[in-house]
Amino acid sequence: MTKLSTEPYKGVRDFYPEDMAIQKHIFEVWQKVAESYGYEEYSASILEPAEMYSAKTNEEHASEQTYTFTDRGERQVTLRPEMTPTVARMIAGKKRDLAFPVRWYSIPNVFRYERPQRGRLREHWQLNADIFGSEAVTADVEVISMAYDIMRAFGAQPGDFIVRLNSRKIWNTLTEQLALSAEQEHALARLIDKKAKITALEYTDEEETILGDKTKLFRADMEMLAKDAVPERLIGSDGVKELAQIRALLTNAGIPVVYDPTLMRGFTYYTGPVFEIFDTDPKNPRALFGGGRYDRLLELFSSDKIPAVGFGMGDVTIRDFLETHNLLPEQTSTTDLMLCLVDEKGRDEAPELARHLRAGGVRVAVYEGTKKLGDQISVASKKSIPFIVCIGEKEVAEGSYVLKELATGNEMTLDMAGITAFFRTR
Amino acid sequence: MTKLSTEPYKGVRDFYPEDMAIQKHIFEVWQKVAESYGYEEYSASILEPAEMYSAKTNEEHASEQTYTFTDRGERQVTLRPEMTPTVARMIAGKKRDLAFPVRWYSIPNVFRYERPQRGRLREHWQLNADIFGSEAVTADVEVISMAYDIMRAFGAQPGDFIVRLNSRKIWNTLTEQLALSAEQEHALARLIDKKAKITALEYTDEEETILGDKTKLFRADMEMLAKDAVPERLIGSDGVKELAQIRALLTNAGIPVVYDPTLMRGFTYYTGPVFEIFDTDPKNPRALFGGGRYDRLLELFSSDKIPAVGFGMGDVTIRDFLETHNLLPEQTSTTDLMLCLVDEKGRDEAPELARHLRAGGVRVAVYEGTKKLGDQISVASKKSIPFIVCIGEKEVAEGSYVLKELATGNEMTLDMAGITAFFRTR
Numbered sequence: 001m002t003k004l005s006t007e008p009y010k011g012v013r014d015f016y017p018e019d020m021a022i023q024k025h026i027f028e029v030w031q032k033v034a035e036s037y038g039y040e041e042y043s044a045s046i047l048e049p050a051e052m053y054s055a056k057t058n059e060e061h062a063s064e065q066t067y068t069f070t071d072r073g074e075r076q077v078t079l080r081p082e083m084t085p086t087v088a089r090m091i092a093g094k095k096r097d098l099a100f101p102v103r104w105y106s107i108p109n110v111f112r113y114e115r116p117q118r119g120r121l122r123e124h125w126q127l128n129a130d131i132f133g134s135e136a137v138t139a140d141v142e143v144i145s146m147a148y149d150i151m152r153a154f155g156a157q158p159g160d161f162i163v164r165l166n167s168r169k170i171w172n173t174l175t176e177q178l179a180l181s182a183e184q185e186h187a188l189a190r191l192i193d194k195k196a197k198i199t200a201l202e203y204t205d206e207e208e209t210i211l212g213d214k215t216k217l218f219r220a221d222m223e224m225l226a227k228d229a230v231p232e233r234l235i236g237s238d239g240v241k242e243l244a245q246i247r248a249l250l251t252n253a254g255i256p257v258v259y260d261p262t263l264m265r266g267f268t269y270y271t272g273p274v275f276e277i278f279d280t281d282p283k284n285p286r287a288l289f290g291g292g293r294y295d296r297l298l299e300l301f302s303s304d305k306i307p308a309v310g311f312g313m314g315d316v317t318i319r320d321f322l323e324t325h326n327l328l329p330e331q332t333s334t335t336d337l338m339l340c341l342v343d344e345k346g347r348d349e350a351p352e353l354a355r356h357l358r359a360g361g362v363r364v365a366v367y368e369g370t371k372k373l374g375d376q377i378s379v380a381s382k383k384s385i386p387f388i389v390c391i392g393e394k395e396v397a398e399g400s401y402v403l404k405e406l407a408t409g410n411e412m413t414l415d416m417a418g419i420t421a422f423f424r425t426r
Numbered sequence: 427m428t429k430l431s432t433e434p435y436k437g438v439r440d441f442y443p444e445d446m447a448i449q450k451h452i453f454e455v456w457q458k459v460a461e462s463y464g465y466e467e468y469s470a471s472i473l474e475p476a477e478m479y480s481a482k483t484n485e486e487h488a489s490e491q492t493y494t495f496t497d498r499g500e501r502q503v504t505l506r507p508e509m510t511p512t513v514a515r516m517i518a519g520k521k522r523d524l525a526f527p528v529r530w531y532s533i534p535n536v537f538r539y540e541r542p543q544r545g546r547l548r549e550h551w552q553l554n555a556d557i558f559g560s561e562a563v564t565a566d567v568e569v570i571s572m573a574y575d576i577m578r579a580f581g582a583q584p585g586d587f588i589v590r591l592n593s594r595k596i597w598n599t600l601t602e603q604l605a606l607s608a609e610q611e612h613a614l615a616r617l618i619d620k621k622a623k624i625t626a627l628e629y630t631d632e633e634e635t636i637l638g639d640k641t642k643l644f645r646a647d648m649e650m651l652a653k654d655a656v657p658e659r660l661i662g663s664d665g666v667k668e669l670a671q672i673r674a675l676l677t678n679a680g681i682p683v684v685y686d687p688t689l690m691r692g693f694t695y696y697t698g699p700v701f702e703i704f705d706t707d708p709k710n711p712r713a714l715f716g717g718g719r720y721d722r723l724l725e726l727f728s729s730d731k732i733p734a735v736g737f738g739m740g741d742v743t744i745r746d747f748l749e750t751h752n753l754l755p756e757q758t759s760t761t762d763l764m765l766c767l768v769d770e771k772g773r774d775e776a777p778e779l780a781r782h783l784r785a786g787g788v789r790v791a792v793y794e795g796t797k798k799l800g801d802q803i804s805v806a807s808k809k810s811i812p813f814i815v816c817i818g819e820k821e822v823a824e825g826s827y828v829l830k831e832l833a834t835g836n837e838m839t840l841d842m843a844g845i846t847a848f849f850r851t852r
Contacts, residue, residue, distance in 0.1 A: 004477060004478060005475070005727075006727050008474075009501075015468055021467075023469070036788075037789075038764065038789060040809075042443050043440075043449070044438075045440075047438050048434075052430060069496075071493070073436075075436070099808035103791060122473075123473065138777070249777075300429065301430050335464040335466070363463075364462065365529060368527045368557065368559075368560045369526070385464070
């Protein structure tokens, strides 16, 4: 018979226990920091009505990049490409019952239909943390602080990464003041977004094509902004004032930030400050993740205005970062102890001993199979189970067991209560 | 502008924080008990090649019941309807590297395209726990024991549920001895599976239609089995011997089991003992979940024989059980403390205090907004945050804070270290 392939579907990952351990570590750090800021966990299905990702929500996703199919009831269904529309839907759906501001986090998997490449799989998991119902800059500062604390909680040093900051309001004011058409503004934003991927000449050529006789004005203002000076056109504008406040608050909190007027972040729904965490590694400088304010997205679902700010942080990128910076945790087994079977009496009694140890909180695997004792111990070792107890007629009769640590060879002779006490204090 | 619906896609659930708390409780109990048995966690994508669910694997899923679609690369993709084929694929894929027997668990979401009804949504989560590489009855006993321990860990009393047991080997031997054709055997199994849903008359009529002149023999044997006696045809058969051993071992371990010769369990891949956990509630007696041995499924992927036994346990059914039996945990906040803002000084200093408290392990939300103090406290209360500290000029100057428990009104005056110490020992 022809065998089926053991490969997963293209562009997605299998998580064998050693990969799962890393994944769980990442999720645990996310959860811990998010909860330390008072964020509550929520979740939802990966299936969403396709209309949620239509052009008016987000042109990036409305295109070829989503998994969308027609269900048997002729409904268009999408595997969510991101969590923000879902959380916006949920918040809008219970706005009458929620005590605003609401702080929520989730760790959803999201899907993109694209060619698999490093760090951009078709499915990845993503921390999403958002605060709803506050227009104040303190909310922006809070989510950026949380992003910073997460990096630190993973073990990253302050020099390993920086926070880059910009504001869509500054951008909007600038392009309005220059009287750019919506098409010009849009084309320009896209051009800036891809700046790193094209040559300087290609960039300036296209800039001129878009802007025509406004090229010079635009360039002058952007150059000033890049030097952290405020062009006349923008003095006293909301965006500039807001960003100055945010920078002051972050600096006070000991969080280094860099203003970058070319920072765009893909999503069209951003309305105010946007930020990204940027890996400063000279060998691979790049954006790790980011977020921003999206005060109007909830209007898709609700006639009430519900301002919002938050960020998303992907598991693939962060895992890559942790590997590069040697910050992955050591692999440890989630099993404390294996019971190895010396003889038939040991085999008969092991499940009972295991039951008692489990009741005492010890995580116990009983050797299962017919191998000789030495080979049983090899199995424990190969599974990285740190301790073994060999159980046979003698141990059963005496109620006394030799607890052996495989890494060191250290042995302790203990009764059952002694074993549970040992693992409880460990 | 027309607003988008805030309803989730039909047949799936949103998990608002209060639902998520219950979900997390269920997952934590699953993880804890599975790890107490030495099972390692794995995971995989929900996307699988559709061919994995073709008729030869499982006729239940090959039909109308899966979400299957064609991707943009013309590949047929299925949202996994169950985890067992996936784990079989993964085990087969790394069989050379794994130290058998392998004990694995996962908590995947799985999808079925069916009419939504109580306890049968289109998406649910499911604990899957399996042991690979052992043909011994001790492996069957282990997974049944784990299923039993999970029910107990949820707080179910021994009388609340029973373990029902049967063996596909007994069934196979019986139908072979009666020289039933594959079609007859199959039709009969399906008939027995739906026995509870049809009238006794419908049942006997269809039984006769299928069996013809063998009806009497079959009925006599099934009646003997129902009385826990062994029909002559089956004396000394493997299935009977094996099941007697399993029953003896479970009884020794204090786990009550009932033999039920009509227990089938849906999946066609089962090859040996099958079991289910049955809710004995007289108002709603029903199977909660189950599992069994499937020694041949891995042959789909591998020419090596890799025997396997395990079970799956769904979140919807168990949540329903916990609700019915009043076993849901009390809702508690994952936030320890809210800082309420008395004045501008308090507003300025709260983030700094929060930062220090978080570093000490306290989960702190800072009030965000412009409400008056009394309304800030109502927000904390509405979010079930158990403690508050009101911070203003006085508190900042003195470095002394009043920690108030909202439920009791109790107050303690503490410095920052005192607050962290309080929550550390709590």
